[in-house]
Amino acid sequence: MSEEAKKNQYSADSIQALEGMEHVRMRPSMYIGDVGPRGLHHLVYEVVDNSIDEAMGGYCDTIGVTINEDNSITVNDNGRGIPVGLHQKEGVSALEVVMTKIGAGGKFDKDSYKVSGGLHGVGVSCVNALSKHLKATVFREGKIWEQEYERGKTLYPVKSVGESKVTGTEVTFVPDDIIFTQTTEYNYETLANRMRELAYLNKGITITLTDKRNKDEKGEFVSEVFHSEEGLKEFIRFLDETRDPLIQSVIAMEGEKNGIPVEVAMIYNTGYSENLHSYVNNINTHEGGTHLSGFRRGLTSTLKKYADNSGMLDKLKFEISGDDFREGLTAIVSVKVAEPQFEGQTKTKLGNREVTSAVSQAVSEMLTDYLEEHPEDAKQIVEKVKLAAQARHAAAKAREMVQRKNPMSVGGLPGKLSDCSEQDPTKCEVFLVEGDSAGGTAKQGRDRMFQAILPLRGKILNVEKAMQHKVFENEEIKNIYTALGVTIGTEEDSKALNLEKLRYHKVVIMCDADVDGSHIETLILTFFFRYMRELIEGGHVYIATPPLYLVKKGAKRRYAWDDKERDEIVESMGGAAGIQRYKGLGEMNAEQLWDTTMNPEFRTLRQVSIDNATETDRIFSMLMGDEVPPRREFIEKNAVYANIDV
Numbered sequence: 001m002s003e004e005a006k007k008n009q010y011s012a013d014s015i016q017a018l019e020g021m022e023h024v025r026m027r028p029s030m031y032i033g034d035v036g037p038r039g040l041h042h043l044v045y046e047v048v049d050n051s052i053d054e055a056m057g058g059y060c061d062t063i064g065v066t067i068n069e070d071n072s073i074t075v076n077d078n079g080r081g082i083p084v085g086l087h088q089k090e091g092v093s094a095l096e097v098v099m100t101k102i103g104a105g106g107k108f109d110k111d112s113y114k115v116s117g118g119l120h121g122v123g124v125s126c127v128n129a130l131s132k133h134l135k136a137t138v139f140r141e142g143k144i145w146e147q148e149y150e151r152g153k154t155l156y157p158v159k160s161v162g163e164s165k166v167t168g169t170e171v172t173f174v175p176d177d178i179i180f181t182q183t184t185e186y187n188y189e190t191l192a193n194r195m196r197e198l199a200y201l202n203k204g205i206t207i208t209l210t211d212k213r214n215k216d217e218k219g220e221f222v223s224e225v226f227h228s229e230e231g232l233k234e235f236i237r238f239l240d241e242t243r244d245p246l247i248q249s250v251i252a253m254e255g256e257k258n259g260i261p262v263e264v265a266m267i268y269n270t271g272y273s274e275n276l277h278s279y280v281n282n283i284n285t286h287e288g289g290t291h292l293s294g295f296r297r298g299l300t301s302t303l304k305k306y307a308d309n310s311g312m313l314d315k316l317k318f319e320i321s322g323d324d325f326r327e328g329l330t331a332i333v334s335v336k337v338a339e340p341q342f343e344g345q346t347k348t349k350l351g352n353r354e355v356t357s358a359v360s361q362a363v364s365e366m367l368t369d370y371l372e373e374h375p376e377d378a379k380q381i382v383e384k385v386k387l388a389a390q391a392r393h394a395a396a397k398a399r400e401m402v403q404r405k406n407p408m409s410v411g412g413l414p415g416k417l418s419d420c421s422e423q424d425p426t427k428c429e430v431f432l433v434e435g436d437s438a439g440g441t442a443k444q445g446r447d448r449m450f451q452a453i454l455p456l457r458g459k460i461l462n463v464e465k466a467m468q469h470k471v472f473e474n475e476e477i478k479n480i481y482t483a484l485g486v487t488i489g490t491e492e493d494s495k496a497l498n499l500e501k502l503r504y505h506k507v508v509i510m511c512d513a514d515v516d517g518s519h520i521e522t523l524i525l526t527f528f529f530r531y532m533r534e535l536i537e538g539g540h541v542y543i544a545t546p547p548l549y550l551v552k553k554g555a556k557r558r559y560a561w562d563d564k565e566r567d568e569i570v571e572s573m574g575g576a577a578g579i580q581r582y583k584g585l586g587e588m589n590a591e592q593l594w595d596t597t598m599n600p601e602f603r604t605l606r607q608v609s610i611d612n613a614t615e616t617d618r619i620f621s622m623l624m625g626d627e628v629p630p631r632r633e634f635i636e637k638n639a640v641y642a643n644i645d646v
């Protein structure tokens with residue numbers, strides 16, 4: 001164990017000695033991140049991770065996750081079953097130790113190769129502490145064993161309740177509404193995305209997700225089975241489903257380097273964005289880290305060597321940079337690290353130094369083989385890199401314009417911007433409004449003290465399909481950069497967004513509540529996701545929610561945001577009301593817009609967050625890419641209002 005790990009262990013032990021389960025209930029965010037929807041779903045991941053561990057040890061191949069009618073969750077597996085015998089040190093059954101001692105995890109099973117574990121690796125005892133009720137059932141040694149708990153407190157000693165020919169573990173828990181005050185309702189799609197991801201990351205395992213709250217057309221519970229025989233290779237195909245491949249097949253490798261299990265898969269497509277996804281012990285490392293650096297290093301050095309030897313770059317007048325090798329690249333790096341060190345703002349950046357060279361070597365070997373065996377593909381890749389270098393050269397000039405324009409200098413702000421008078425950015429908001437006419441209404445309706453308006457012309461550029469220099473040359477996009485006061489490049493990272501001079505801490509996208517409006521909203525979000533992700537991650541991006549209806553009766557006027565609300569209002573008014581359907585923001589007058597959508601006292605802003613970058617990437621490439629059928633399917637599925645939950 002490293003010094004750092006020992007220290008962590010020590011503090012974990014002392015917390016355990018002092019407060020144990022009570023501490024988890026007192027400070028839940030310390031253990032599961034937050035007590036909103038994210039933390040709520042984290043409980044499921046934590047329990048599933050234990051079953052995944054059992055599967056990675058080779059003892060289990062089937063996992064079931066069920067959302068029960070009452071929003072409780074059942075997770076079961078066909079592993080060995082958690083031991084139920086007496087735990088010598090603690091004097092109670094091992095099951096009880098696992099369920100009630102913080103940090104007990106798989107400690108007493110030293111042989112198990114335990115590398116999985118939730119974001120904070122806190123174990124199922126945390127889930128128990130944060131559950132109103134939890135029941136553990138173990139199928140083991142020919143018997144069925146059971147124990148129940150309330151808010152982490154054991155209700156009775158482990159007892160045998162029947163006989164069993166199979167082995168396995170089943171946990172059912174009811175999240176505690178005292179802790180999860182915002183919501184205890186599980187979202188099927190959120191769980192499905194994670195289960196799909198886990199199935200790709202751990203090939204061979206079958207994960208079945210069932211939602212007992214809903215039935216399909218056949219009258220059966222909504223259910224999906226996630227299973228992948230090819231793992232990351234299939235994951236790449238899933239991610240790039242709507243992109244055109246540049247090469248014949250997914251390049252993939254799987255092996256161990258310096259004792260570190262490494263899995264890599266990649267493909268080039270004809271697009272321009274770089275989509276790298278990295279995982280450590282099944283956890284998505286949004287901030288990257290040493291494994292990602294290793295991937296980049298291996299990729300760049302191998303391709304550079306190949307390209308140099310091929311002579312294809314001889315006539316190129318400028319240097320190829322690392323970025324050029326990654327245009328149109330979709331890749332996944334997944335490593336298993338015994339004692340991962342997580343750094344960064346959201347603790348999703350791998351710090352372990354030794355991982356860089358392990359991944360770099362793995363990638364070099366894999367790529368060298370592939371290029372040698374597929375000369376046609378190799379040529380395509382080098383051609384693409386060359387084009388990327390040329391485009392970058394053009395983009396550099398355009399970008400410089402964006403960088404140089406200092407919004408604070410005289411005449412620096414875009415002419416279309418109606419700025420606010422407040423100087424403190426934390427108090428300021430800017431509304432990005434679709435169209436000049438709605439922009440005009442918003443300008444009249446706003447509180448000019450702290451609200452600025454930037455009207456955008458019609459449909460903004462689809463950055464998903466545009467080369468970088470086109471993006472930086474685009475007028476609307478240039479206006480967004482200068483209005484926000486953000487620049488590209490920090491001391492650490494030349495491509496990172498510099499938010500130091502951000503002029504508004506709330507950036508609100510305000511579009512019509514119709515199909516066109518939602519398309520424009522998606523275009524703007526795509527731009528933010530690809531070019532200003534830090535702005536989203538910093539919690540600065542919001543979506544305004546204008547009402548859909550105005551219900552009138554006599555002098556009474558009320559707004560409704562959906563059909564159900566409209567009907568309720570009509571009923572409460574005693575029927576026979578006049579109903580106006582807002583087709584766009586432009587149909588509202590300034591006062592109405594302020595009352596319903598802009599006034600902080602009454603409006604609802606949806607904060608944009610990136611729950612799952614991998615899934616978000618796929619959705620954007622699908623919505624904004626070339627292929628129409630999947631886009632139509634998505635929009636039809638979400639017909640009422642194509643709502644992208646980034």
Ligand code: 0RA
Nearest residue numbers: 050051054079080081082083109169
């Ligand atoms: C430690 C030892 C053994 C099994 C497990 C942990 C185990 C834990 C979980 C959590 C969910 N499902 C699980 N399945 C197994 C067994 C050791 C042995 O049988 O020798």
